[in-house]
Amino acid sequence: MTSTKKPIPVAVTLRGNVGEYAGEYARNKITTALGVAHGPVLTAHVVLDWRHNPAAEDHAIAEASANVDGLTVRAKTAAPTMPEAVDDLEYRLRRQLAQLQDRNRTRHRRTGIPAEHGWHRGDLPPRHRVPYFPRPEGTREVVRHKSFASAPMNPDEAAYEMDLLDHDFFLYRDAASGAPSLVHHLPEGGHDAQRAEPGGATASVTQAPPPPSLTQGQARARLEAGGEPFVFYLDADTGAGCVLYHRYDGHYGLIELAD
Numbered sequence: 001m002t003s004t005k006k007p008i009p010v011a012v013t014l015r016g017n018v019g020e021y022a023g024e025y026a027r028n029k030i031t032t033a034l035g036v037a038h039g040p041v042l043t044a045h046v047v048l049d050w051r052h053n054p055a056a057e058d059h060a061i062a063e064a065s066a067n068v069d070g071l072t073v074r075a076k077t078a079a080p081t082m083p084e085a086v087d088d089l090e091y092r093l094r095r096q097l098a099q100l101q102d103r104n105r106t107r108h109r110r111t112g113i114p115a116e117h118g119w120h121r122g123d124l125p126p127r128h129r130v131p132y133f134p135r136p137e138g139t140r141e142v143v144r145h146k147s148f149a150s151a152p153m154n155p156d157e158a159a160y161e162m163d164l165l166d167h168d169f170f171l172y173r174d175a176a177s178g179a180p181s182l183v184h185h186l187p188e189g190g191h192d193a194q195r196a197e198p199g200g201a202t203a204s205v206t207q208a209p210p211p212p213s214l215t216q217g218q219a220r221a222r223l224e225a226g227g228e229p230f231v232f233y234l235d236a237d238t239g240a241g242c243v244l245y246h247r248y249d250g251h252y253g254l255i256e257l258a259d
Helices: 020-034 082-106 153-164 215-228
Strands: 011-015 043-051 058-069 071-079 142-148 169-173 180-185 191-195 207-209 229-234 241-246 251-259
Touching: 011 020, 011 082, 020 058, 020 251, 043 082, 058 082, 071 082, 071 153, 071 241, 082 142, 082 153, 142 191, 153 169, 153 191, 169 229, 169 241, 180 229, 180 241, 215 241, 215 251
Parallel strands: 011 043, 142 251, 191 207
Antiparallel strands: 043 058, 058 071, 169 180, 180 191, 229 241, 241 251
């Protein structure tokens, strides 16, 4: 019988000193990984970037994003060589897709039941953080400003969304209070939540102090002085939840939670 399954379209973008062979290698690897998706893959995009950062050993950056039946799944890796980065990317994307299936089964409830292919949350190794370029402080600019509206969530759901998108943090609106909130990974493992109006603790997310009220300039000064990858704060004028963070090119990114 002839298969009627449509081929998965995988677009590949090469940046820096990355050859066409690496692009085809990534296309084949990610196409194979997407074959386990439990739903139609509408779009898929891979970005391979070679960034010579004198402060880091991992110069090869590989990113993948896919729209699976209307939901976005992302993965990002860094390694000394591009083949290593692509291999790690395939592994992470497979686990992200299995996590998506698990989420669909449990309807955002964390049951501890392993998903298909034997996956559960503890199986996914921590991603090597992509080091940002050591740009001098006086030359750093806020070059990206995103504002988005988040559906109300509880901390567990926000942590699940963060893991599905392979992000280091996730800005959201708390379902109980409606207040701007943020969940992020802890260095020792697990998740931490900051909420403008603290709520009750959950089984899998600890509670951090509420975010401060700052101007963008104050947040920038705190980011530069503290050595942290991001600063979560409430805009001193509008009260909007904001995250100022280090971009990998050494500049800053700004995300604002819209009403």
